[in-house]
Amino acid sequence: xxxxxxxxxxxxxxxxxxxxxxxxxxxxxxxxxxxxxxxxxxxxxxxxxxxxxxxxxxxxxxxxxxxxxxxxxxxxxxxxxxxxxxxxxxxxxxxxxxxxxxxxxxxxxxxxxxxxxxxxxxxxxxxxxxxxxxxxxxxxxxxxxxxxxxxxxxxxxxxxxxxxxxxxxxxxxxxxxxxxxxxxxxxxxxxxxxxxxxxxxxxxxxxxxxxxxxxxxxxxxxxxxxxxxxxxxxxxxxxxxxxxxxxxxxxxxxxxxxxxxxxxxxxxxxxxxxxxxxxxxxxxxxxxxxxxxxxxxxxxxxxxxxxxxxxxxxxxxxxxxxxxxxxxxxxxxxxxxxxxxxxxxxxxxxxxxxxxxxxxxxxxxxxxxxxxx
Amino acid sequence: xxxxxxxxxxxxxxxxxxxxxxxxxxxxxxxxxxxxxxxxxxxxxxxxxxxxxxxxxxxxxxxxxxxxxxxxxxxxxxxxxxxxxxxxxxxxxxxxxxxxxxxxxxxxxxxxxxxxxxxxxxxxxxxxxxxxxxxxxxxxxxxxxxxxxxxxxxxxxxxxxxxxxxxxxxxxxxxxxxxxxxxxxxxxxxxxxxxxxxxxxxxxxxxxxxxxxxxxxxxxxxxxxxxxxxxxxxxxxxxxxxxxxxxxxxxxxxxxxxxxxxxxxxxxxxxxxxxxxxxxxxxxxxxxxxxxxxxxxxxxxxxxxxxxxxxxxxxxxxxxxxxxxxxxxxxxxxxxxxxxx
Numbered sequence: 005x006x007x008x009x010x011x012x013x014x015x016x017x018x019x020x021x022x023x024x025x026x027x028x029x030x031x032x033x034x035x036x037x038x039x040x041x042x043x044x045x046x047x048x049x050x051x052x053x054x055x056x057x058x059x060x061x062x063x064x065x066x067x068x069x070x071x072x073x074x075x076x077x078x079x080x081x082x083x084x085x086x087x088x089x090x091x092x093x094x095x096x097x098x099x100x101x102x103x104x105x106x107x108x109x110x111x112x113x114x115x116x117x118x119x120x121x122x123x124x125x126x127x128x129x130x131x132x133x134x135x136x137x138x139x140x141x142x143x144x145x146x147x148x149x150x151x152x153x154x155x156x157x158x159x160x161x162x163x164x165x166x167x168x169x170x171x172x173x174x175x176x177x178x179x180x181x182x183x184x185x186x187x188x189x190x191x192x193x194x195x196x197x198x199x200x201x202x203x204x205x206x207x208x209x210x211x212x213x214x215x216x217x218x219x220x221x222x223x224x225x226x227x228x229x230x231x232x233x234x235x236x237x238x239x240x241x242x243x244x245x246x247x248x249x250x251x252x253x254x255x256x257x258x259x260x261x262x263x264x265x266x267x268x269x270x271x272x273x274x275x276x277x278x279x280x281x282x283x284x285x286x287x288x289x290x291x292x293x294x295x296x297x298x299x300x301x302x303x304x305x306x307x308x309x310x311x312x313x314x315x316x317x318x319x320x321x322x323x324x325x326x327x328x329x330x331x332x333x334x335x336x337x338x339x340x341x342x343x344x345x346x347x348x349x350x351x352x353x354x355x356x357x358x359x360x361x362x363x364x365x366x367x368x369x370x371x372x373x374x375x376x377x
Numbered sequence: 378x379x380x381x382x383x384x385x386x387x388x389x390x391x392x393x394x395x396x397x398x399x400x401x402x403x404x405x406x407x408x409x410x411x412x413x414x415x416x417x418x419x420x421x422x423x424x425x426x427x428x429x430x431x432x433x434x435x436x437x438x439x440x441x442x443x444x445x446x447x448x449x450x451x452x453x454x455x456x457x458x459x460x461x462x463x464x465x466x467x468x469x470x471x472x473x474x475x476x477x478x479x480x481x482x483x484x485x486x487x488x489x490x491x492x493x494x495x496x497x498x499x500x501x502x503x504x505x506x507x508x509x510x511x512x513x514x515x516x517x518x519x520x521x522x523x524x525x526x527x528x529x530x531x532x533x534x535x536x537x538x539x540x541x542x543x544x545x546x547x548x549x550x551x552x553x554x555x556x557x558x559x560x561x562x563x564x565x566x567x568x569x570x571x572x573x574x575x576x577x578x579x580x581x582x583x584x585x586x587x588x589x590x591x592x593x594x595x596x597x598x599x600x601x602x603x604x605x606x607x608x609x610x611x612x613x614x615x616x617x618x619x620x621x622x623x624x625x626x627x628x629x630x631x632x633x634x635x636x637x638x639x640x641x642x643x644x645x646x647x648x649x650x651x652x653x654x655x656x657x658x659x660x661x662x663x664x665x666x667x668x669x670x671x672x673x674x675x676x677x678x679x680x681x682x683x684x685x686x687x688x689x690x691x692x693x694x695x696x697x698x699x700x701x702x703x704x705x706x707x708x709x710x711x712x713x714x715x716x717x718x
Contacts, residue, residue, distance in 0.1 A: 085679070085680045086679075086680055086682075087680040087681075087682050088680075137627050138627070166550075166551070167549045167550060167551070167552075168527055168549070168552055169527075169551050169552025169553075193526060193527065193528040193552065194527075194528055197528060197531065197532065199691075200535045200690075200691070201528075201531045201532060201535055203535075203690070203691055203694045204531045204534065204535060204543065204544045205531065205544065206694060207543060207544065207545050207694055208543075208544040208545045208549070211545060212545060212694065213540055213543045213545050213546070213693070214543075214545045214546060215540050215541065215546055217541070217546070218545070218546040218547075237548075237550040237551075238548055238549045238550050239545065239549075240548060286694045286695060287631075287632075287633055287695060290691070290694065
């Protein structure tokens with residue numbers, strides 16, 4: 005990114021931070037968390053300890069960061085190197101990202117930017133101008149992406165509440181600021197478990213690694229009564245609902261399943277898992293030392309804010325997470341995809357000079373699809 | 378300490394206070410080396426260790442139908458266990474101690490399963506209290522099942538490699554995992570083994586007891602059987618081959634894949650300079666960053682921690698496992714192609 009774009013983004017971000025400190029709050033157990041931040045075109049500064057809102061606001065004003073992060077973990081000494089921090093526990097966090105949902109719409113709103121010549125095209129294999137294969141993909145997620153991510157959040161909440169006894173009050177959902185949602189779980193029985201145990205939880209939630217026996221299918225000594233009932237709790241009940249469809253079809257479908265082979269059942273199970281398992285990013289959940297984007301801060305991949313979703317059902321990130329101002333700015337936009345922000349449509353632009361509101365300019369510049377004119 | 382009945386002392390001798398028990402019975406350790414009536418119990422202890430290490434059942438237990446068979450059998454059962462511990466301490470060979478501990482934990486597992494099956498729903502019944510006493514975990518009976526909090530289940534189940542033990546293959550409801558008695562007890566086998574092992578390794582090694590020399594010598598010479606060496610094929614496991622292929626094609630290998638590849642090769646004694654060029658084709662390659670990260674993983678910069686290659690299970694979760702039959706149930710890629718000679 006060039007100096008003109010960086011100056012513009014820093015000015016816009018600074019204005020937002022100055023006017024919206026009310027949205028940026030330190031999390032609970034503040035002084036036990038590790039904070040970190042990045043500036044544009046620069047590396048990560050982490051291992052920072054912060055006491056309260058005032059100190060946090062000072063960090064924003066002094067550094068004008070592109071991104072700010074905070075650990076889900078609690079440490080005795082958050083400001084020391086990793087192996088001296090003395091890890092005490094960590095909130096459980098789930099990342100649901102539209103890019104992991106294999107949605108058919110994705111192809112339509114994804115472009116490739118060539119790392120060699122900066123050409124923007126829809127060709128995902130090699131640059132249509134210089135044939136380089138070093139391409140960076142940028143997606144402008146659509147309503148379908150957000151709706152599909154919301155569905156995953158709802159599936160996740162159901163498993164957390166019904167199976168893992170997490171109370172609804174202890175689940176908080178945030179829009180990540182780009183393509184999905186971060187789900188935080190506080191005060192659960194899982195606060196103090198390590199990475200391996202969290203990996204088991206991640207596999208459970210995404211219904212990964214299930215074997216046919218768990219759902220009643222055996223290699224030998226087959227038994228009709230071993231198949232789950234429609235009203236059963238946990239994955240067994242969800243499996244029954246998905247595979248049998250209705251109580252009346254249960255018997256007929258069990259006969260069919262038994263007639264097919266054990267390995268064919270494993271395939272059925274893999275399909276079911278793909279359909280009803282929650283599509284979380286396991287790497288995020290199992291990492292107990294990660295720092296996460298701070299709620300209320302701007303995501304420099306989009307210029308949108310990571311924000312708490314009070315009503316997930318109604319939540320529209322392209323209205324509710326876009327906080328930058330409407331001041332007009334001239335940019336050269338090379339954005340072949342139309343997008344909507346604050347209920348206004350923009351693009352497509354074909355390497356053209358346009359005058360647009362700051363919030364839209366920031367969105368495109370963050371996506372590397374525009375430059376200051 | 379939990380108050381145990383006669384049968385429980387015989388079934389779970391590791392829970393008894395050894396010194397107190399000997400004193401109560403009016404014996405000293407030295408007597409077992411010299412008293413002709415007691416020497417057979419030392420021989421019984423040897424057989425108990427031998428049977429444990431062979432993982433067979435030639436040790437004749439005097440517990441029949443979950444109860445001690447007669448009045449003399451209780452002290453013989455407890456003494457032979459306590460003397461086994463003494464012999465293993467005197468021998469000082471960890472392999473024997475580990476095998477003994479595992480075998481004894483499996484033996485106790487059988488008793489505990491039967492005892493658990495026989496309880497009503499009273500939370501204060503002894504088998505439930507034994508589990509609580511040993512592992513600080515409260516389990517409850519619910520219908521035909523025993524239930525354990527999910528968090529306690531996964532803390533133990535992560536040590537198992539069979540897929541059956543994955544949380545996803547258990548019935549989970551309202552924060553609890555539902556298990557039958559045998560599975561519930563099996564869950565604690567490793568910890569039980571560790572507990573028994575800790576009884577052997579804790580405290581200092583006693584000085585030789587006159588009359589025990591011969592049996593200790595026999596155990597030392599028997600232990601040589603368990604020394605083994607390995608040969609390796611030098612071939613890379615499929616997960617590593619896949620990661621290298623991805624990089625060679627110039628495709629993006631996720632951070633977790635790069636971590637796996639780097640830690641694997643570092644463990645195979647390759648240097649940071651040898652490994653770095655592998656990442657040259659990555660779309661976001663930056664030589665300075667790559668070297669910094671490799672040095673960090675190798676422990677030559679940063680905190681000095683040397684990172685190890687993730688387990689197969691973790692790689693599976695991360696979609697990085699491409700297991701073939703050649704993997705042969707290994708649990709870490711570093712074991713690939715390693716065979717006992």
